[in-house]
Amino acid sequence: MNGQSQGLPAGFRDLLFEEAEGRRRMESTLAEVFRSGRYREIVPSGIEFLDVYTRGNQVISERAFKFLDRDDRLLSLRADFTPAVARIVSSRLSGAGETFRIWYSGDVFRRVEPRKGGYAEFWQVGAELIGRNGPEHDCEVINLALECLTAIGIQDAAVHINHAGIFRGILNSLHLTDAARGRLKSEIDRKDARALATHLDDLGVAGHIGEQVRVLSRCIGTPDVLMDAAAVLEDGESQMAITHLKDVAAGLERWRDRITFDLTEIDELEYYTGVMFAFFSPTRRSTLGMGGRYDALLRAFGSDLPAVGFSLSMDSVMEGI
């Protein structure tokens, strides 16, 4: 009993003094960046109906801390911010033609495998731009994230940019069953070029499509890789995605040394609908943050608004600061 009352459950920690003060300073710096970008803060509730998360992202809802309220409805500790923002915009703010620029900062809770020693509570800071479509707004959000990282002292942050439409176009053109589509996606995600080629053969996928997948597996680098991809892609949706990325490249000229176009990744959950991106630093072991366009999410909450956003994993960001 004594051990329980004086300790913490696995995956949790307290922040004392320097750590708490460091977090406070960093949050103030970020608040200033968001203010100058005309983004406004919200603090979503710490508890949601679990349903809010299952509408967004199945994997996150599986990892959520769940419990029942007095009427036996399933609740969840905050497991993600974006679905909460989608709920708030849809239920409390929505109006056609409006634009919302929102930022947030706070802790999310996800169950971890104890064996892996990860934290179950972690600090996220992020922003969402809701109601606007088009590459210039994707650029606005990527630019904002890079400004955030720069402002808190990460001078070497790089962004890898991709578009969900590239592989989605190819996958749709194959007309696979859900199960076969799922297996192919995880095969692509594993990045074993030989196993993937064999798998495509087994599925009876035509050689020229296998060739497109093979070329994409090498498309990581300068905007030149967009040309390489454009030269082989045939599907209309895939081609449109490349055109979109070229516009994004043009809109982010000021960060050109920090940008890698990375078409090798597949969004296995099919959560993103357009551009998707992740932030890295050569001096950090974990991804600093990620984001993308998720036009389908607000539709799941009953309002048909496009949206793009990012979130920073502040524990990775603070590693080594």
Add this chain to the structure above:
Amino acid sequence: MRDALLIALPKGRLFDVTLDLFGRAGIETDRAEISSRKLTFPDRQGLYEFVALKPADVPIYVESGAVDAGIVGSDVLREFDCDLYEPLDLRIGVCTLVVAAPAGVTLTGQQHLRVATKYPRTATRFFAERNAHAHIVRLEGSVEIAPLLGLADVIVDLVETGRTLRENGLEPVEQVARISAKLVVNRTAMKTRNAAVRTLIASLDTVVYEDS
């Protein structure tokens, strides 16, 4: 930032064959360095640093980014559900994960089975997919004696030659998976060290698939 790519190697059955494979790929290591008690040892060109770990620990080190890449059997990968890249099958340490039962016993799928194994999650998944009711007994080693001593009805274990099974009066009744060693890469290292990782994959790929 560390310059050399840090690679975890599995101690045990895969260790020597892995070093041999790296050697053939021109990534040579010095035996004296390996047997010295230093934490890591380099290759001769200084492109890589190696650290020898228990096989079951390799995925954790790679997934967390404590090391950039690793070599590990696919038996361990299946068991631990890891979030990492698996860009190359090294075709070494090839064996089979099987269900083995005492000679003469046939599985009807209706019995309630007690299964002894070092791979509880893999075994649970395997029997669940067949709608067979299995009670898993997790062991750390010498799994093949469990049926003899009455701890379990069958085992799920790796088989290379089948000799250990035969010596204990067991025979394979069903294949769970084909196993071989894989190169695994941390998700962030694949991005921040992309050129170095691609060089490693290409060097190994050349020798693994030189005959095909």
